[in-house]
Amino acid sequence: MRLPPSFFTALHDRVRAGLDEAGLDALLLDDPLDVAYLTGFAHFPNERPVVVYLPRAGEVLLLVPDLEREYAADQRAAATLVVYPEFPGERSPFAVLADAVDVAPRRLGHAASTSVGRVAAVAAAFPGAEPVTSDLVGRLRLVKTPEEIVLHTEAARIADAMLAEGARLVAAAGPDDLPTETELAGHVTRFGTRMMYAEHDDVVVVPMLTGGLVYGGANSAQPHRLPGGDRLRRGEPFMLSLGCAVGGRFVESERTFLLGEPTAEQRRYYEVVRLAQEVGTAALRPGTRCVDANRACLDVVRRAGLAGYLRHRQGHGIGLGFHEPPWVADGDETVLEPGMVLSSEPGVYVPGHAGYRISDTVLVTADGPERLTSYPRDLDRIVIGA
Numbered sequence: 001m002r003l004p005p006s007f008f009t010a011l012h013d014r015v016r017a018g019l020d021e022a023g024l025d026a027l028l029l030d031d032p033l034d035v036a037y038l039t040g041f042a043h044f045p046n047e048r049p050v051v052v053y054l055p056r057a058g059e060v061l062l063l064v065p066d067l068e069r070e071y072a073a074d075q076r077a078a079a080t081l082v083v084y085p086e087f088p089g090e091r092s093p094f095a096v097l098a099d100a101v102d103v104a105p106r107r108l109g110h111a112a113s114t115s116v117g118r119v120a121a122v123a124a125a126f127p128g129a130e131p132v133t134s135d136l137v138g139r140l141r142l143v144k145t146p147e148e149i150v151l152h153t154e155a156a157r158i159a160d161a162m163l164a165e166g167a168r169l170v171a172a173a174g175p176d177d178l179p180t181e182t183e184l185a186g187h188v189t190r191f192g193t194r195m196m197y198a199e200h201d202d203v204v205v206v207p208m209l210t211g212g213l214v215y216g217g218a219n220s221a222q223p224h225r226l227p228g229g230d231r232l233r234r235g236e237p238f239m240l241s242l243g244c245a246v247g248g249r250f251v252e253s254e255r256t257f258l259l260g261e262p263t264a265e266q267r268r269y270y271e272v273v274r275l276a277q278e279v280g281t282a283a284l285r286p287g288t289r290c291v292d293a294n295r296a297c298l299d300v301v302r303r304a305g306l307a308g309y310l311r312h313r314q315g316h317g318i319g320l321g322f323h324e325p326p327w328v329a330d331g332d333e334t335v336l337e338p339g340m341v342l343s344s345e346p347g348v349y350v351p352g353h354a355g356y357r358i359s360d361t362v363l364v365t366a367d368g369p370e371r372l373t374s375y376p377r378d379l380d381r382i383v384i385g386a
Helices: 005-023 032-039 065-073 093-100 115-127 136-141 146-172 181-201 218-221 265-281 290-303
Strands: 026-029 051-056 063-065 080-084 105-110 128-132 210-216 238-247 247-261 316-319 324-328 341-344 349-350 354-359 360-365 368-371
Touching: 005 026, 005 032, 005 136, 026 032, 026 136, 032 051, 051 093, 063 065, 063 093, 065 080, 080 093, 080 265, 093 115, 093 349, 105 115, 115 128, 128 354, 136 324, 146 181, 146 210, 146 238, 146 247, 146 324, 146 360, 181 210, 181 238, 181 247, 210 218, 218 238, 238 354, 247 265, 247 354, 247 360, 265 290, 265 341, 265 349, 265 354, 265 360, 265 368, 290 324, 324 341
Parallel strands: 026 105, 063 080, 105 128
Antiparallel strands: 026 051, 051 063, 210 238, 238 247, 316 324, 316 341, 341 360, 349 354, 360 368
């Protein structure tokens, strides 16, 4: 579950090559996912800065508060620890970092997500440095290495098992004893976590190890609604929008289930979404622009006369986060490359009735798209208790 030291050595070399090309002396990154990507240290972000400093030459530094010292060591962070006592403290944490830097940078890269206040604090600690916005690491994160793909693949297996367990629980319940959204969400989350710890010795813990969204009936017409106390009901669809992270690498596996013999209306909505997902997934090929894949996918829904029920794009990138670039959407002209991992998740949302969405995690390969998640999508396989 944990990436080997060789992964980080090779990654640091690629970052240094990018620094040379960009004319930067070092990168200073404080996004928790960038920190995890570059060092393997996953943490719960708060007001105390945790920062990775990667220079063109010299050792990689990881700035942490003293209360994170042992945790970073336990995770075998691929960097030399620089520890400050507390925040805000008598000295800025960035001044402590500057003391540990051998050669002061002249041009210092940071991510666009770094706050204005943090950039100012860094500039004060490195008075001779010019802060420069850089997306170097963001671009590297777009394409996964073979080691990362192994982790995504295992996460997909667990996420599919969570879906199957959720469907099993609902199928086993009596008509008067169907679970609430919250009960079902809690059950599949616990199942996925138990499975992960039962089958792996070195689990990388991230803020959301397993879990997702569960909603039934009209509630499912609100795409990111949190699970509530409403019970599932026969005759209504319900949605399991689940995922997990193995080694800090995420997948999502989502299905809409029909509870009872489907009506003609339910069949229509579901089959349109299923076809859109099939077409959209097939479009996730090297050389295709994200905007074009999105258009091919959603045009299926538009041609079916359901454009008014569209609420979102086809999908998004997945990596150290559930949602990250590239965006399979209008406005994103990113050209797909082998090694990119994406969601393919068109949906239609009918207010007062239900939502219908199918999502798979898809790996772009030289030969075309490969679904990492594989739970059945055919209508007869997602009907429960017909």
